[in-house]
Amino acid sequence: MVRSFFFSCLLLVSFAVPLLAQESYREFARGLNLSEPQRAQVEGIKRKYMDEWWALRMESARKRFELRGLQRYEPDQREKAERVQRELDEIQASKLRLYRQYMGEVSAVFNEEQRGLFNRFMGRENRRPVYPPRYVYPPPYRFHER
Numbered sequence: 001m002v003r004s005f006f007f008s009c010l011l012l013v014s015f016a017v018p019l020l021a022q023e024s025y026r027e028f029a030r031g032l033n034l035s036e037p038q039r040a041q042v043e044g045i046k047r048k049y050m051d052e053w054w055a056l057r058m059e060s061a062r063k064r065f066e067l068r069g070l071q072r073y074e075p076d077q078r079e080k081a082e083r084v085q086r087e088l089d090e091i092q093a094s095k096l097r098l099y100r101q102y103m104g105e106v107s108a109v110f111n112e113e114q115r116g117l118f119n120r121f122m123g124r125e126n127r128r129p130v131y132p133p134r135y136v137y138p139p140p141y142r143f144h145e146r
Contacts, residue, residue, distance in 0.1 A: 028121050056094055
């Protein structure tokens with residue numbers, strides 16, 4: 001009886017946490033009390049960066065896939081794997097630059113109070129990894145020597 005109650009509570013919490021996190025940004029955005037012109041500016045800024053952001057994400061995914069294939073099936077292709085890793089690092093740096101540009105432009109739309117709330121919220125959110133890696137590649141990459 002106690003076990004089933006504990007298990008039910010655990011199951012409920014495991015579903016509730018992602019839903020709460022998903023709503024946290026929406027609630028935060030409502031709490032900023034943006035005017036309609038501010039809201040329109042923020043949406044315009046988001047649209048401005050969205051295509052480039054998605055292109056970088058897709059290129060990053062292709063490079064990770066290529067790197068995984070080299071590591072698994074072609075361990076003798078060390079130079080090529082290192083080149084692909086450098087390209088992947090450059091893409092990640094581009095994503096970070098783009099993110100910072102976006103954040104700077106969005107922050108400039110706000111008044112001082114809104115900017116303070118925004119910076120505190122983003123500071124809390126950014127404690128989590130901005131780009132959580134799906135596949136972790138510990139540098140430097142070790143290949144099987146023959």
